[in-house]
Amino acid sequence: EAGVAQSPRYKIIEKRQSVAFWCNPISGHATLYWYQQILGQGPKLLIQFQNNGVVDDSQLPKDRFSAERLKGVDSTLKIQPAKLEDSAVYLCASSSIRDRGSEQYFGPGTRLTVT
Amino acid sequence: GNSVTQMEGPVTLSEEAFLTINCTYTATGYPSLFWYVQYPGEGLQLLLKATKADDKGSNKGFEATYRKETTSFHLEKGSVQVSDSAVYFCALSKPTNDMRFGAGTRLTVKP
Numbered sequence: 419e420a421g422v423a424q425s426p427r428y429k430i431i432e433k434r435q436s437v438a439f440w441c442n443p444i445s446g447h448a449t450l451y452w453y454q455q456i457l458g459q460g461p462k463l464l465i466q467f468q469n470n471g472v473v474d475d476s477q478l479p480k481d482r483f484s485a486e487r488l489k490g491v492d493s494t495l496k497i498q499p500a501k502l503e504d505s506a507v508y509l510c511a512s513s514s515i516r517d518r519g520s521e522q523y524f525g526p527g528t529r530l531t532v533t
Numbered sequence: 534g535n536s537v538t539q540m541e542g543p544v545t546l547s548e549e550a551f552l553t554i555n556c557t558y559t560a561t562g563y564p565s566l567f568w569y570v571q572y573p574g575e576g577l578q579l580l581l582k583a584t585k586a587d588d589k590g591s592n593k594g595f596e597a598t599y600r601k602e603t604t605s606f607h608l609e610k611g612s613v614q615v616s617d618s619a620v621y622f623c624a625l626s627k628p629t630n631d632m633r634f635g636a637g638t639r640l641t642v643k644p
Contacts, residue, residue: 421576422576451632458636458637459636459637460537460622460624460634460635460636460637461577461622461632461634462634463631463632463633466631474631509576509577511577521579521582522579522632523579524569524576524577524578525576526574526575526576527576
């Protein structure tokens with residue numbers, strides 16, 4: 419079974435520019451997550467989708483971050499405009515059921531550097 | 534709120550040494566507990582999990598027991614190998630599956 423796919427793997431932009439990340443979850447997984455992992459820290463949830471609906475976006479900086487999952491499959495995360503503190507690895511994960519204890523499968527991440 | 538605190542690293546061990554990485558949690562209700570591992574250049578992989586008190590998760594020689602009385606989920610391995618060098622994350626999951634991670638512990642195993 420193919421894993422969670424993410425692109426690009428690396429991105430370097432200047433502050434105030436915009437950037438978009440793409441994620442394709444494991445086939446059949448209804449739940450999709452975007453995490454931000456700052457160097458030296460654990461991943462922090464930005465947004466959780468169940469199919470194409472948002473379950474939790476309480477930690478998403480909505481003034482600059484947006485995400486969508488229009489057809490309930492792949493998803494994009496956008497930052498506009500980027501700030502220096504947005505430099506991080508952005509991880510996408512998916513899971514098959516929205517119950518406690520279900521495993522989340524992670525993609526390789528996109529490393530963003532904002533200069 | 535729900536949170537996880539894990540042992541700060543880095544941890545450096547010789548091959549075949551015993552490993553313990555401490556993890557404690559704060560949570561309302563009864564969360565599920567996880568250990569994830571991140572090898573260099575790769576995404577996080579589930580190492581083991583436990584969904585209720587006194588459960589023991591195990592995989593690849595690693596073990597962790599869900600201790601509700603001490604709110605802990607310490608990771609242990611009796612004999613580490615060079616290939617175990619990675620960053621280890623303790624995490625808890627609320628019923629809505631919102632995963633909360635610790636800061637990670639970097640393990641380096643030297644031959």
